[in-house]
Amino acid sequence: MGIYDLMIKSKEIELSLDQIHFSQVNEDTLNQLLNEFKHFEALKKYDLPIDNKILLHGHTGCGKTATAKAIAKKLNKDIIILNLGGIVSSRLGETAKNVSNIFQKASRDKSVLFIDEFDFLGKLRDYDDKDSGEMKRLVNTVIQLIDYLSNDTLLIAATNHIEIIDKAVLRRFQLRLKFELPSRKELDSYYDELLNRYPEKLQDIERKYDISYAEAKDIIHREVKKLIIEWEEKKAQN
Known part of the structure; x- marks a missing residue:
């Protein structure tokens, strides 16, 4: 397996957005997102940026991963799926490099980049003092990568524990969709x-x-x- 866990072609994604159950708020937000990408060039003429950074958070099993894949299918974009906790190297310096390579590939291909277990960035307190410096550098690297992400690339992050994510990272996401247990x-x-x-x-x-x-x-x-x-x-x- 390479530096990313999985890359899926849009045509290989079976589940579509209309097969997923959303709250009205989430549905409205996603429709706006999709329309912005649909009319990308028209908005670009007025120097209006696309909301291309979205955080999915909430209860496990409520459709966050399925939503990310379905968005990619709707936009006809390939999706790169990255489990952030799964690529952390024993040599943390390599982790920052690997994550940078993934962002670069997503930007080159104008793909959807889906980062699962995004709350891993909030677990700095769990590391020994000797690792905390490298972990902070990793967080700073991710912040910079998010800031400089090309506007025609969509970043989707997912977490079950939004409360432990670094606030500086959270501020980078224009959209946040909460997934709750269905009624x-x-x-x-x-x-x-x-x-x-x-x-x-x-x-x-x-x-x-x-x-x-x-x-x-x-x-x-x-x-x-x-x-x-x-x-x-x-x-x-x-």
Whole structure:
């Protein structure tokens, strides 16, 4: 594996934005973002910058990674996925260089750069004194890279712990979308959407609430598979 975890071509992304459940606030913000990129040249004539730095934060399993991929698909851009915590070298100086190389590649290709586990930058307090200097230099490097990111490149960062991210870094993001656990009504709508794909005899499944969309999907798949296996076993016994 290279300096980034994964690069996905836009045509290889299956899930689209209209298949993801958003709050009205998040949907409106994303529509504005997409329209700005759509009319990039018109805005450029008036020296108006694009809001090209967006932070997705909130509960795990609520669609942050899926959203980043779907945005790339909508914009017809390739996406580079970087797990920030996963590339930290034992020699921290190399980490700053690696991150710089990733930003440069994203800018050259006008890609979407998606940085997961972005809260890693806020964990300076967890490092020994001997490492803190290098970690601070890494944070400063990331700040500079964000500041000088080309306007036609989209940076999306995701975190489950926005509260521990360095405030100087947070200020660089023009847009912040909060992902929260879906309401009972939202989950019912999602359950209906999932279950309608199956025959009626497979739809009588107990629904759970106060969970994420990802958890709800896992429950449905697990219970549907269980029912199918039970019926297959009965058929085999007859």
